[in-house]
Amino acid sequence: MTTVGTDARIGDVLIAEGRISAEQRGWAVEVSARNGARIGAVLVAAGLVKRTELYRLLARTWECGYVDLADTGIDRDLLDGLDPQELGAEGWFPVRRQPAARHGRRPCSSRRPSDRPRNGGGGSRSD
DSSP: OOOOOTTTHHHHHHHHHHHHOOHHHHHHHHHHHHOOOOOOHHHHHTTSSSSSHHHHHHHTEEEEEOGGGGOOOOOGGGGGGGGGHHHHHTTTTEOOOGGGGTTTTEEEEEESSSOOOTTTTTTSOOO
């Protein structure tokens, strides 16, 4: 498994891991330039990369734990004191409560990494 730095290009990592070819990356870059979609979305839509493979790669890129929300139940208690409309608008989803040793922070899943901590400094990391 390739270690991914935060500035790594997704297509380059997918090639290094043998998941796509350079030609497939080039095609995805062209499609992305034409329609404005992200390269990862183009590769998933074309069936060249599985959604979960891309998400796991993005989690590594952002140095976050991976959580598949399709397999994660909702604990409504995690929403106490939070505005669900604001969370949704910003792409946040509380996942689980950490033990008191971690100050009871709520790791969240996010569409993209955030520099802005949520409710007590939880941030977007979910490891």
